[in-house]
Amino acid sequence: MSINATPVRLDLKKNQRLEIEWQDGLVSVYSLDYLRSKCPCAACREQRGREARSRLTVLPGNFAGRIEVVSAELVGNYALRIEWSDDHGSGIYSFQYLRDIAPGA
Secondary structure: OOHHHOEEEEEEEOOOEEEEEEOOOOEEEEEHHHHHHOOOOHHHHHHHHHHHHHOOOOOOOOOOOOOOEEEEEEEOOOEEEEEEOOOOOOOEEEHHHHHHOOOOO
16 A cells, blocks of 8 residues: 555544545545445446446446445555445455545545
């Protein structure tokens, strides 16, 4: 993991957003809808790939209800696992992945 992908502060508001302050001083703010739509689990990645090829507009994270975080936990020193209000919880968001998908990156 690069020094740029090392968080020094994680601030999760379960019904609003995730904010990460990175070791290099950058602060990234992720909406929950955005994070859910970028779930890195194999099933979500496959679905995003299929839908991109077929030009459909429905991606993981486009749900009828409001998406919220039910729980979150650190996975070792390298990732965050999030359980979502749509009963999905298999995605492990590595800090490198979160840095790569940071809005405005």
